[in-house]
Amino acid sequence: MTQQATPPRTIRVLVAEDQAAVRSGLVLILRSAPGIEVVGEATDGRQAVDMARALSPDLVLMDVQMPRLDGVSATREVVRAQLADVLVLTTFDLDEYVFGALRAGAAGFLLKDSDAATLIEAVRTVARGEGLIAPAVTRRLIAEFGRAGSAAASSGGADPSALAALTPREREVLGCVGQGLSNAQIAERLTMAEATVKTHVSRVLGKLELRSRVQAAVLAQELGVEGP
Structure with a gap:
């Protein structure tokens, strides 16, 4: 059947x-x-x-x-x-x-x-x-947050040392999020399934105690986390 x-x-x-x-x-x-x-x-x-x-x-x-x-x-x-x-x-x-x-x-x-x-x-x-919605808008928001020095407020108090909890792959995903890439774009860049990217993003948010993808993007920019 x-x-x-x-x-x-x-x-x-x-x-x-x-x-x-x-x-x-x-x-x-x-x-x-x-x-x-x-x-x-x-x-x-x-x-x-x-x-x-x-x-x-x-x-x-x-x-x-x-x-x-x-x-x-x-x-x-x-x-x-x-x-x-x-x-x-x-x-x-x-x-x-x-x-x-x-x-x-x-x-x-x-x-x-x-x-x-x-x-x-x-x-x-x-x-x-x-x-x-739009990666270009994401990048503008990240830039504005960075200039305002509001990353600490955005991240809910996440400490830079929290990045140590991330695996190398999770750091790569975080860097891509910081560049305003969608899950599909991250999947293409890192050569992995889109569902796997979504899982990594969820784990990054959990480990860094963030509530949204935007907060992760802001934190990535503030701490200089870059994607491959």
Whole structure:
């Protein structure tokens, strides 16, 4: 008997946005995409955290400027409780809210004026564990973090000596993450399976006590860890 392929897992998304028109537009776009299910809509940060806890989504699409509890604080609570990955929405490229959200452990960010295709691909990318969407944006963020001297805050207090816990291969993977490479790009460069890269990234985050791929990228740049 021929074994049937396992169907792709549906990505369950919670949309947190206080502006009704914007929220409706986001929900409409996501619901039109195969493999994505909108499981809830939150109108402020506090509701976003409560709904994330109740609904267990895979990802929260989080506006950073919301009433009651701002998106940065909401992101911190969601990530700390390991309720879901967070993709933050912002109006401005690389503003203070973006940095705050990434320090809080967000997996990436997206501009509100992004088109439908970009939004859908961003959700799928973050759901795959890829972190920030565009490598070029990743490198810009890393540079900004480095100039601001915020790597210590980003890494959650990780000590440079913690790098000693990494295997040589894990250091190579960390260096590639620091260059803004995706899992697929790292796999090609290091000649390994993409699934193996994902495992290495997870181990690096665990050993360095980091909460997101972005934090790992920032730390790699700050400590001068380079890929091959």
